[in-house]
Amino acid sequence: MKPVVVLLLLGLMVQDAAAVTHSLKYFYTASSGVPNFPEFVSVGLVDDVPIDHYDSNTKTAEPKQDWMSRVTEDDPQYWQRNTGNVVGDQQVFKANIEIVKQRFNQTGGAHIFQEMYGCEWDDETGEVNAFRQWGYDGEDFISFDLKTETYIAPKQQAVITKHKWDNDKAQIAQNKHYFTQICPEWLKKYVNYGRSSLLRTDLPSVSLLQKSPSSPVSCHATGFYPDRAMMFWRKDGEELHEDVDLGEILPNHDGSFQMSVDLDLSSVPAEDWRRYDCVFQLAGMKDDIVTKLDKPNIRRNEEKPTNMTIPIIAAVVVLALVLLAVIGVLVYRKKKAEKTQNSKAAYSNVPLNGSETSSDSSPNGSNEVVNSSTPLTTGPV
Numbered sequence: 001m002k003p004v005v006v007l008l009l010l011g012l013m014v015q016d017a018a019a020v021t022h023s024l025k026y027f028y029t030a031s032s033g034v035p036n037f038p039e040f041v042s043v044g045l046v047d048d049v050p051i052d053h054y055d056s057n058t059k060t061a062e063p064k065q066d067w068m069s070r071v072t073e074d075d076p077q078y079w080q081r082n083t084g085n086v087v088g089d090q091q092v093f094k095a096n097i098e099i100v101k102q103r104f105n106q107t108g109g110a111h112i113f114q115e116m117y118g119c120e121w122d123d124e125t126g127e128v129n130a131f132r133q134w135g136y137d138g139e140d141f142i143s144f145d146l147k148t149e150t151y152i153a154p155k156q157q158a159v160i161t162k163h164k165w166d167n168d169k170a171q172i173a174q175n176k177h178y179f180t181q182i183c184p185e186w187l188k189k190y191v192n193y194g195r196s197s198l199l200r201t202d203l204p205s206v207s208l209l210q211k212s213p214s215s216p217v218s219c220h221a222t223g224f225y226p227d228r229a230m231m232f233w234r235k236d237g238e239e240l241h242e243d244v245d246l247g248e249i250l251p252n253h254d255g256s257f258q259m260s261v262d263l264d265l266s267s268v269p270a271e272d273w274r275r276y277d278c279v280f281q282l283a284g285m286k287d288d289i290v291t292k293l294d295k296p297n298i299r300r301n302e303e304k305p306t307n308m309t310i311p312i313i314a315a316v317v318v319l320a321l322v323l324l325a326v327i328g329v330l331v332y333r334k335k336k337a338e339k340t341q342n343s344k345a346a347y348s349n350v351p352l353n354g355s356e357t358s359s360d361s362s363p364n365g366s367n368e369v370v371n372s373s374t375p376l377t378t379g380p381v
Contacts, residue, residue: 021129022047022198024187025118030093032101033110040090046190047198047226049255054086061086067194099381100136103157111137119183123191130179146176161381200225201284202256206291208278208298209260216245217265217298219278219291222258227251228283233263236275243267263293270295 025045031037038055045051050064061082063069071078097113117132133143142158144151149172153162165171191198204224210217221231227249233240243264249257265273276293
C-alpha cells in the first residue's frame with residue numbers, strides 16, 4: 001500500500017475532540033479490478049478501535065482485540081454466525097459492484113463499492129445517533145434518512161434503487177429497530193467488554209520541535225488515550241487562531257495517539273516568545289498540560305519526522321488487514337467526514353433491488369442473533 005494512502009486513511013480515524021460519545025461502526029468494501037486486494041473486506045470498530053475482521057481470502061470472521069473473546073461467553077456461536085452472515089454479504093456485494101458498473105456504463109478498470117453504517121451513544125445523556133450510507137468510486141451513491149424513512153439518491157444511477165427501497169416498508173421498520181435499539185445495545189455491551197482498554201486514560205509526553213531556526217515551532221504530543229483531545233497555542237493566555245496549523249490525530253503502534261500543532265513565529269521578536277505556550281487537553285482530565293515556549297527546550301532537527309514516521313509505519317503493520325477494509329472509503333469519507341459526524345440520520349442496509357439475498361440477523365428483533373459483522377441484510381442493487 002502506498003504511504004500516502006496509509007496517511008490519508010489513518011487521518012480518517014478521528015473523532016470530534018469535544019465528543020463524549022462511544023461509537024460502533026462497520027465498513028464493507030467490495031473491489032473490482034484492484035490487484036492484490038481482496039474482493040470483499042469487512043471490519044467493525046468500537047470507538048475507532050478495530051474489533052473484528054473478515055475478508056474474502058481468509059473467509060473467516062475473527063476478533064481483533066483480546067477482550068472480544070468475551071463475547072462467546074454469552075454467545076458461543078457468535079463467530080461462526082458472523083462468518084456465515086458475512087460470507088452471504090460477500091456474494092451480494094460482488095453482485096452489487098457489477099450492477100453499479102453497468103449503470104455507469106463501465107466494463108473494466110478498478111472500482112470500489114462500499115458501505116458504512118453504525119451508531120453513536122452518549123454515555124452521559126443517553127442520546128443515540130445513527131448513520132448508514134453507500135458509496136461508489138469515492139462518491140455518494142445512496143443513503144437512508146431515519147427521520148423521513150426515505151432514501152436519498154444523489155446519483156441518477158441510484159434512483160431506481162431509491163424507488164425499490166422506499167417501497168420496502170418492512171425492511172425500513174426492521175432497520176429502524178436495529179439502529180434505535182439493537183445497535184446501541186451491542187455498543188454498550190462491547191464497551192463493557194473492553195472497558196479496561198477503551199475507558200482508560202493515558203497522558204502524553206509533550207515536546208517542542210523545530211526543523212530549523214526559521215521553521216514553525218511544533219508542539220507535539222504522543223502516547224495519549226483516548227483520541228478525544230485538543231491542542232492549541234496561546235499568547236498571554238488567549239488562544240491563537242492565526243499562524244497556527246493544527247495537525248490530525250494519528251494512531252501509534254501501541255494503540256495510543258499522537259498529534260501536533262504548529263506555530264509560525266517568523267514575525268515574532270525573540271523577546272516575545274516567552275508570551276506563548278502550548279496547551280493540551282484530554283477528555284476526562286481536569287488539568288491541562290501547558291508547555292511554555294522556551295527556546296532552550298526546543299529540539300531542532302529531524303526528530304519530529306522520525307517521531308511521526310515510526311508510529312505510522314508500526315500502525316500499518318498492526319492494522320494492515322483493517323486498513324484494507326476501508327481503503328475504498330478514502331475519498332468518500334474524507335469528503336463526508338464532517339457531514340457524518342454531525343449526522344442524525346440512520347442509513348439502512350436494505351437489498352438494493354428490494355429483495356433479500358442473504359440471511360437477516362434480526363428478522364424477529366431478537367438480540368441473540370445480532371452480531372458484529374452483519375446485523376442487517378444486504379442485497380443486489
